[in-house]
Amino acid sequence: MSKPILLVDDEPAMLDRLQRILARLGYPDTDLRLAASVAEGKAWACGSDDFDMALVDLGLPDGSGIELVGWLRERDAALPILVISAWSTEEMILGALRAGASGYVLKERDDLEISLSLRNVACGGAPIDPFIARRILALVNTGSAMQGRDAQGEPLQEALTRRETEILDSVALGMSNREIAEKLSISRPTVETHVQNIYRKLAVNSRTQALHAARQHGLLQ
Amino acid sequence: MSIALRLCAWLILLAPMPALAALPGWAGSIEAARADWNSTAPPEHGWVEVGSLPDDWSERWPGYDGVVWYRLHWNQQAPLDAIALYLEYLTFAGEIRVNGALLARDDQLVEPLSRMWNVPRYWRLPPPLIQAGENEVLVRVSGFAQYTPGLGPMRVGDAETLWQTFESEQWLRRGINQVALAVSLTIGFFFLVVWLMRREEVAYGWYAVGRFVWLPVAWNTLATSPWPFDSTEAWQNLTALVVPLSIGCWSMFVLRFCDRRWPKREVVLWSLLVLAAIWIVLAPHDGKLAARNLANALSFVVVLAVDVAFLWFAFRGGRPDQKFLALTSASIIVAGVHDILGVAGVIEDTTNWGTMTGLIGMISAAFVLAWNFVDKQRRIEGFNVELKREVAQAQEELAATLNRQHELEVMHARLGERVSLAHDLHDGLGGMLIGNIAALEQGPEQVPSRKMLDALRELRDDLRLIIDTAAAQHYGETSLGELLAPLRHRMTRLFEAYDIDLRWQADHLDEVYLTNTQSLDLLRIAQEALTNVLKHANARRVEVELRNTPQALTLEIRDDGEGMPTTPLEPGTGMRSMQARARRLAATLSIASLDQGSLVRLHRPWPDRA
Numbered sequence: 056m057s058k059p060i061l062l063v064d065d066e067p068a069m070l071d072r073l074q075r076i077l078a079r080l081g082y083p084d085t086d087l088r089l090a091a092s093v094a095e096g097k098a099w100a101c102g103s104d105d106f107d108m109a110l111v112d113l114g115l116p117d118g119s120g121i122e123l124v125g126w127l128r129e130r131d132a133a134l135p136i137l138v139i140s141a142w143s144t145e146e147m148i149l150g151a152l153r154a155g156a157s158g159y160v161l162k163e164r165d166d167l168e169i170s171l172s173l174r175n176v177a178c179g180g181a182p183i184d185p186f187i188a189r190r191i192l193a194l195v196n197t198g199s200a201m202q203g204r205d206a207q208g209e210p211l212q213e214a215l216t217r218r219e220t221e222i223l224d225s226v227a228l229g230m231s232n233r234e235i236a237e238k239l240s241i242s243r244p245t246v247e248t249h250v251q252n253i254y255r256k257l258a259v260n261s262r263t264q265a266l267h268a269a270r271q272h273g274l275l276q
Numbered sequence: 277m278s279i280a281l282r283l284c285a286w287l288i289l290l291a292p293m294p295a296l297a298a299l300p301g302w303a304g305s306i307e308a309a310r311a312d313w314n315s316t317a318p319p320e321h322g323w324v325e326v327g328s329l330p331d332d333w334s335e336r337w338p339g340y341d342g343v344v345w346y347r348l349h350w351n352q353q354a355p356l357d358a359i360a361l362y363l364e365y366l367t368f369a370g371e372i373r374v375n376g377a378l379l380a381r382d383d384q385l386v387e388p389l390s391r392m393w394n395v396p397r398y399w400r401l402p403p404p405l406i407q408a409g410e411n412e413v414l415v416r417v418s419g420f421a422q423y424t425p426g427l428g429p430m431r432v433g434d435a436e437t438l439w440q441t442f443e444s445e446q447w448l449r450r451g452i453n454q455v456a457l458a459v460s461l462t463i464g465f466f467f468l469v470v471w472l473m474r475r476e477e478v479a480y481g482w483y484a485v486g487r488f489v490w491l492p493v494a495w496n497t498l499a500t501s502p503w504p505f506d507s508t509e510a511w512q513n514l515t516a517l518v519v520p521l522s523i524g525c526w527s528m529f530v531l532r533f534c535d536r537r538w539p540k541r542e543v544v545l546w547s548l549l550v551l552a553a554i555w556i557v558l559a560p561h562d563g564k565l566a567a568r569n570l571a572n573a574l575s576f577v578v579v580l581a582v583d584v585a586f587l588w589f590a591f592r593g594g595r596p597d598q599k600f601l602a603l604t605s606a607s608i609i610v611a612g613v614h615d616i617l618g619v620a621g622v623i624e625d626t627t628n629w630g631t632m633t634g635l636i637g638m639i640s641a642a643f644v645l646a647w648n649f650v651d652k653q654r655r656i657e658g659f660n661v662e663l664k665r666e667v668a669q670a671q672e673e674l675a676a677t678l679n680r681q682h683e684l685e686v687m688h689a690r691l692g693e694r695v696s697l698a699h700d701l702h703d704g705l706g707g708m709l710i711g712n713i714a715a716l717e718q719g720p721e722q723v724p725s726r727k728m729l730d731a732l733r734e735l736r737d738d739l740r741l742i743i744d745t746a747a748a749q750h751y752g753e754t755s756l757g758e759l760l761a762p763l764r765h766r767m768t769r770l771f772e773a774y775d776i777d778l779r780w781q782a783d784h785l786d787e788v789y790l791t792n793t794q795s796l797d798l799l800r801i802a803q804e805a806l807t808n809v810l811k812h813a814n815a816r817r818v819e820v821e822l823r824n825t826p827q828a829l830t831l832e833i834r835d836d837g838e839g840m841p842t843t844p845l846e847p848g849t850g851m852r853s854m855q856a857r858a859r860r861l862a863a864t865l866s867i868a869s870l871d872q873g874s875l876v877r878l879h880r881p882w883p884d885r886a
Contacts, residue, residue, distance in 0.1 A: 163740065165733075168766075171773055185761035186747065193751075228757065229764030229780070231772060 058107035059086045063096040063123060064139060065116050069162060073110060073139070076170045080177075093118040100127060108135045108177050111156075113147050121147065121154045128155025128258070137176045149190050155258045157251075158182035181250040188226035191257060195220070213256050222249050301328050302430055304350035308333065311343045311416075313386050318345040318414055330364070330428045334421040339562075343385075346415040346427050356403045360435035361413065362442055365428035365449075367393040368508060370417040374405055385418050388502030391511065393423075394449050395500060398442035400435055420508060422565045453497040456635050460487050460494055463642040470649060479532035480645060486525030492518050509561070516556045516568045520549035523575040527582045530605075534589035534598055548574065576612075583609050597651075601644045608637045696792050697746060703793070704738040704800060707853060730811075737807065740766070741799050749792070757785035759795050760802075760822065767806050771818065774810065781821040788824050797857040798831065798878070801865070804854050805833045805876045813837025815873060829863075831878040839869035 060082055064070050070089055077087065088106070090096040093115050100106070109127055113120035124136055138151045138159035148159045158181050160172040172182045195215055215223070218239070225235045232250075236243045306326040311319045324336070326346070333344050352359065361374065369390035371381035379399050382390040413432075419425025431438060464487030471481035496515045505511050524546055531538060552571035559567035583605050590602035611629035618624075712731045715723055744762040748754070764780055771778035790798065802820070809818055815837030823830045851867075858865035863880035 163736065163743075165770075167773055168769065171769060185765050186744075189751070189753065189758075226765070227761060228783075229761035229768070231765065231768035233772060234768065234780070 058105055059088050061088045061090065061096060061099055061106045061109040061111075061127075063090045063093070063110065063115065063120065064112040065091045065114075066112070069112070069139070072166070073169075076166050076173065080170055080173060092116050093120070093123045096123050097126065100130065105131065106134060108137065108173075110137050110139055110173075111151075113138060113140045113151060119147075121151050124151050124156050125154040135176045135179065137173065149187065149194075152187070152254055152257050157254065159187075179251075180247045181254050183226050183250050183253075185227050185229050188223045191253065192220070192223050192227060194257075215253060215256060219249050219253050219256075222246060223253065226250075300431070302348060302350070304348060306331070307347045308336070309345050309347070310337065310340065311345055313342055313418070315343050315345070315416070318347060318416075323347065329430055331426040332424050333419070333426045334424065337421070339421045341420045341425075342418070344417050344419070344425070346413075346417065348413040348415070348430065350411055350413075350432050352406055352408055352411050352432070354408045356401075356406055356408060358435040359401045359406060359432065360438045361399045361401055361430070361432050362438040363397045363415070363428060363430045364445055365393055365395060366415060366417045367419050367423060367425050367428075368417075369419075370415055372397070372399075372416075373414040374399075374401060375407075375411055376414075377405055384502060385416070387508065388506050389418050389508050391496075391499050391502060391508075394453075394497050396442055396445040396449055398438060401432070422561075423508065423512060450498060452632075452635065453494060456638065457491075457494040457498065459635070459638055459642075460490065463638065464488050464491075466642075467645060477649075479529055480649075482525050482529040482532055483641070483645060486522055486529060489518055489525055490522045493522070509564070512564070512568075513557050516564075516571060517553035519575050520552045520571050520578075523578050523582075524549045527578060530582050530586045530589075533601070534586065534594060536589065545578065549578070580609060597644045597648050601641060604637050604640045608633045693749075697742070699793060700742050700745075700796050704742065704796070705735055708735050708738065734807075737803055738800065741796060741803060745792070745796055745799070754789060754792075754795075755786045756788040756790060756795060756798070756822075756824075757782070759799065760785060763799050763803060764820075767803070771806075771810065776810070776815060777817040778806075779817070779819045781819070781823070785822060785824060788829065794861055797861050798829075798880075801854050801857055801878055802831060802833065809833065809835045809837065813839075813873065826882065828879055828881040830880070831876075833876040834870070834873065836873040839872065839874045 060077065062070060062073055062077075064073070070091075074084060074087060078084065086107075088099045090099055094117055096109075096111070111120045111123055111127075115123070120138065120140075124138065127134060127136055135157045136155065138148060138156045139162060140148055140151075140159055141162050148156075151159060158172060158176050160169050160182065164172075175182050221239065222235055225238060230238065232243050232246045236246050239246075306329065307323040308326045308331065309319050309322040309324065331346070333340060361372075361379070363372065369382040369385050369392050371385070372379045380397065382392050384390040411432075413430070415427055415430075417425065417427055431441075464484050466484075467480045467487070468484035471477055471484055474480075492514050496511070499511075502508065502511065505514075527545060528542070531542070552567075552574055556564070556567045556571055583602070586598075586602040587606055590598040594602070611633040614623070614629050708731065712728075712735075715731075716728075741763065745759055748758055748762070753759070760782060764782065768778050768780070802822075806818070806820070809815055813835045815835035818833065818835045821830075821832045821834075823832075855865055858878060861878075861880050862883075863878050866875075866877045866879075868875050868877070
């Protein structure tokens with residue numbers, strides 16, 4: 056019996072859809088903990104067991120999902136957290152990654168695509184796409200100087216390695232992990248690990264900082 | 277204005293010189309007798325009693341030019357050690373003897389006569405010269421009937437008292453005139469230079485000219501020698517004709533100072549004044565007095581009129597300096613009238629106000645003109661400051677305008693983006709929606725739900741393309757390489773999920789730019805083709821090649837699937853819209869079956885970039 060999965064989304068339809076997709080991936084309804092707000096999500100987290108995975112919507116009625124992501128990340132460094140977001144919140148997605156999210160998926164995507172991302176995250180993977188890769192590269196290139204809308208606040212915890220930058224460049228071109236693995240002559244899991252490291256370097260290391268970062272960018276009121 | 281004063285002084289000079297206040301008459305007998313020009317001793321006969329001093333013999337002997345001896349007696353009481361003789365003036369030249377002893381004799385007793393008419397004299401009379409009891413003073417005077425000939429007030433008495441009288445008279449008749457002459461010259465030169473350097477300051481020019489024209493009159497009060505003339509008449513002509521000319525200058529100054537120009541009236545004025553001057557010079561000897569009096573009267577009337585006009589200009593919206601100067605010049609007229617009335621005996625006060633007010637007037641005129649000049653300088657400096665401020669203000673306004681313009685441009689750009697987004701939505705989603713709605717309206721039951729689902733997915737995919745493109749453009753990523761990346765990423769993941777090997781050859785597209793709509797059309801064609809392969813071809817491997825050469829942009833999608841159906845079916849809406857987009861791109865789209873699989877090829881030649 057696997058550990059439960061936390062689902063935080065205030066749209067019942069989206070919750071239904073996620074339940075269906077998770078069921079297809081082998082997670083029974085009994086393993087799902089459904090929450091419609093930040094408060095409910097925290098209540099579930101405080102009330103019971105460890106989670107296998109958390110799916111968090113960013114637009115919640117009582118606050119930003121980013122805050123919840125940071126809060127969850129602080130409690131459990133290893134918990135896979137997948138952000139479910141609508142389009143036009145891509146700035147928020149980067150904020151969520153900085154708060155400690157393991158990956159994100161857009162609501163408009165096919166069930167198939169969402170299930171791919173879910174499976175990836177559940178296995179400890181880190182989904183990434185050209186858009187986020189570009190934002191991270193912009194963040195690296197602007198360094199500590201915060202300017203323009205590309206600057207997502209604080210610089211990275213550590214500089215990216217050359218290999219990590221190579222991988223981001225490749226992702227930015229639209230290459231898949233398999234293509235990158237072939238191009239760089241490394242294994243696909245190694246690519247995943249590099250992406251995870253990139254996300255780790257991207258994440259600000261405390262919840263306070265995450266909140267600060269979120270507020271600074273108008274992601275929180 | 278000092279011209280006005282001088283005019284008054286002149287008029288006063290022509291009339292018998294007013295006695296200083298409180299100078300008592302001569303206590304003793306006064307007699308006069310005529311003699312010829314060369315007489316050296318008083319005549320034996322012809323003595324007549326003279327009532328009092330000053331004496332103008334032209335009243336007694338009208339038209340008499342020549343020498344008149346005056347004989348004055350007085351009874352001197354002891355003590356005799358502090359006695360002095362005081363003579364206010366004699367006109368024009370002469371000699372003075374006391375008890376037969378010569379006290380003074382002027383240089384020129386015949387023409388050209390010395391000009392002693394404005395020279396007070398004072399002698400100490402030591403005891404041997406005078407004696408207790410009867411004493412006699414003899415004064416020989418050379419003069420002309422026209423120029424108030426005769427003897428001024430004379431007095432014998434306490435040396436100390438008479439010295440004080442002499443000194444004060446000396447100051448009034450000579451000292452003050454010396455000061456006035458010096459001031460007049462200085463101011464005249466100052467304004468002459470100002471006018472020479474700034475010709476538009478015409479008022480200054482007239483003022484300077486007026487000062488210089490008046491110089492002979494000022495000098496006349498000080499000169500004791502006939503030089504440079506060889507006759508008294510020449511001197512008198514000069515001083516007389518200067519009066520109307522000075523009045524002319526003064527009138528011009530007032531007009532210009534009040535920013536007035538009266539061309540016709542000015543011509544008339546000058547004609548009159550110049551005529552008067554010419555008449556003075558050309559009049560025969562006997563008519564000189566009449567000519568001078570008329571010219572003086574005319575001048576006085578003009579001065580009066582000009583000063584009234586001055587007051588009028590100044591107090592009908594004039595400047596403060598104009599008011600000040602108008603008042604000062606009016607006060608000098610008042611002083612002049614006062615002095616004339618005093619001389620004429622209409623009023624009792626015979627104090628000469630004119631001399632002092634004249635000097636003050638001249639100084640205040642200079643003060644006002646200099647103030648005016650400095651004020652202009654200040655305004656010029658102020659203007660510079662103002663100019664700087666205005667330039668700064670203009671710059672700010674310009675900056676604001678440019679900002680507004682920039683904002684407008686940004687707004688236009690945004691509107692343009694919106695319009696193009698609307699176009700994109702219409703071209704893609706719009707067409708598909710209309711097509712699907714039409715299909716549903718024809719017979720909803722005939723449309724299998726599978727097909728409906730495909731249609732909706734198609735709509736969603738197109739929406740995603742538009743969204744991805746718009747998002748990339750939001751970050752300024754507009755090259756084909758950047759726009760292609762999201763589609764490539766999405767498709768690769770999708771194909772991987774179906775275990776189809778999707779290979780891309782799409783490098784070096786970062787420098788390729790198409791318009792927004794063209795990029796979208798290209799991406800839609802690629803998406804449609806790949807979706808078709810995924811749905812129908814049953815392929816294992818798909819190759820996508822997007823190649824850019826200087827000649828053309830080429831997209832090739834090659835799969836190893838089942839190939840195109842051998843029996844050409846009616847092309848679907850997807851195929852039709854792909855063809856339409858290719859036409860809009862000015863490209864050719866070909867779909868061909870290969871030995872194994874099929875090839876979709878889009879070829880877009882670059883327009884000649886001459």
